[in-house]
Amino acid sequence: MVNHLQGHSLLDALTGQSFTGRASALTEGERVKTIRTAKYRYVSYADGRELLFDLETDTHGYHNVANRMDYAQALAEARHLIKIERPIPRSWAY
Numbered sequence: 001m002v003n004h005l006q007g008h009s010l011l012d013a014l015t016g017q018s019f020t021g022r023a024s025a026l027t028e029g030e031r032v033k034t035i036r037t038a039k040y041r042y043v044s045y046a047d048g049r050e051l052l053f054d055l056e057t058d059t060h061g062y063h064n065v066a067n068r069m070d071y072a073q074a075l076a077e078a079r080h081l082i083k084i085e086r087p088i089p090r091s092w093a094y
Contacts, residue, residue: 026085035082042078
């Protein structure tokens with residue numbers, strides 16, 4: 001096992017063994033985080049802007065629904081998911 005990398009081995013999934021993965025995936029960029037679940041993609045910018053896309057009704061993620069009241073619960077859940085992610089600090093030069 002490599003200790004300086006964050007994440008979980010996919011070896012069981014690749015070899016056909018029983019595997020339980022996570023329900024979300026985090027992507028980070030400079031001053032932005034995105035969390036993706038089976039139904040939503042949530043984008044949070046360092047300046048406070050946020051976007052929410054319902055990927056079941058908008059598969060390409062063109063329509064931001066973050067300000068719609070009927071998505072308030074989904075937005076709250078996405079905010080929670082992104083807060084509980086604890087990425088390791090960068091250890092590379094760039």
